[in-house]
Amino acid sequence: MRVDVLLFGPQAAMAQADSIVVELNTVTATVSQVLSALREAAPALASSLDTSRLAVNHAYACADDYITRDDEVALIGMVSGG
Amino acid sequence: MQTVERVVIEWVEGPAPAIQAPPILGAGAVASFTGIVRPTEDHRPLLALHYSRYDPMAQRELHRIAEYALARHRLLFVQFIHSIGRVDAGEASLQLLVAAAHRKPAIAAIDEIIDAMKRDVPIWKMPVYAEDRGQGT
Numbered sequence: 001m002r003v004d005v006l007l008f009g010p011q012a013a014m015a016q017a018d019s020i021v022v023e024l025n026t027v028t029a030t031v032s033q034v035l036s037a038l039r040e041a042a043p044a045l046a047s048s049l050d051t052s053r054l055a056v057n058h059a060y061a062c063a064d065d066y067i068t069r070d071d072e073v074a075l076i077g078m079v080s081g082g
Numbered sequence: 083m084q085t086v087e088r089v090v091i092e093w094v095e096g097p098a099p100a101i102q103a104p105p106i107l108g109a110g111a112v113a114s115f116t117g118i119v120r121p122t123e124d125h126r127p128l129l130a131l132h133y134s135r136y137d138p139m140a141q142r143e144l145h146r147i148a149e150y151a152l153a154r155h156r157l158l159f160v161q162f163i164h165s166i167g168r169v170d171a172g173e174a175s176l177q178l179l180v181a182a183a184h185r186k187p188a189i190a191a192i193d194e195i196i197d198a199m200k201r202d203v204p205i206w207k208m209p210v211y212a213e214d215r216g217q218g219t
Contacts, residue, residue: 008136009206055204058139074136074204081133081140081164081205082117082176082196 001026003034003067006074007045011052014044020075031056032063034073045075052077089148090161091141097173098163106159109181113188115196117176119169127212130170136204143203151180151195155187160195164205175207 001024012018022037029037031054039046054061055074067073086104103112119131148160159181169175178195182188199205 006136008204009134009208013208055136055139058136058142060202074139076136076139076204077206079200079202079204080207081135081199081203 001029001069003029003073005034005038008074009077011045011048011075011077014048015042028066028068030063031061031065031067034067038075048077086159088152088159089145091144092163093166094163095167096165097169098165098175098177101161101163101177101179103179103181106181108183109158110183111185111188112179112181113192114177114179115192116174118174119171121171123209128171128209129212130168130210131175131207132168132210133165133175133205133207135166140204144199147195147198147202151191155182155191157182157187157191168210
């Protein structure tokens with residue numbers, strides 16, 4: 001399974017990319033599995049992942065939530081509106 | 083008095099203009115907050131902040147926060163204007179206005195809404211430092 005994880009703000013700058021593709025050897029994956037795969041796929045983001053969440057289809061997801069192939073997945077690092 | 087939406091969310095390119103509160107039936111208090119770009123960040127002179135968002139999630143999260151505040155504080159109205167793009171130091175990047183029947187819930191809601199925004203709304207700011215001027219930033 002391939003998951004295209006969207007990046008924004010400082011994390012997009014850190015990775016020098018607007019998205020990162022992670023590969024998993026499963027048909028579906030949990031949020032925590034995708035975060036682990038992301039840590040390996042993008043070492044530049046590793047230091048920021050402990051304070052990041054994944055959003056799936058524009059809503060924050062829990063660690064045990066499943067992600068499927070057609071989901072929109074985004075990495076939401078430290079936000080700073082206002 | 084015409085009916086107004088209870089939640090209004092606007093995104094503007096550049097500085098956020100001040101909100102003129104609409105007439106709100108039953109309102110006894112209107113409270114507002116203006117967020118302004120500070121002239122320094124991490125003790126470094128700052129020219130501007132560049133704001134970006136993840137849409138539609140940013141819109142959805144602001145709406146969720148506003149609806150929660152409406153119910154929790156019995157607000158009558160919530161309005162946000164948030165900047166996108168460049169906002170120079172000294173300029174406003176956020177305008178928030180709430181209306182309620184009474185003063186205390188209106189003032190309490192302002193603080194809670196800002197805290198929730200800074201925790202959950204996918205908006206990011208990138209600093210433009212004075213020392214970087216002329217280096218393509």
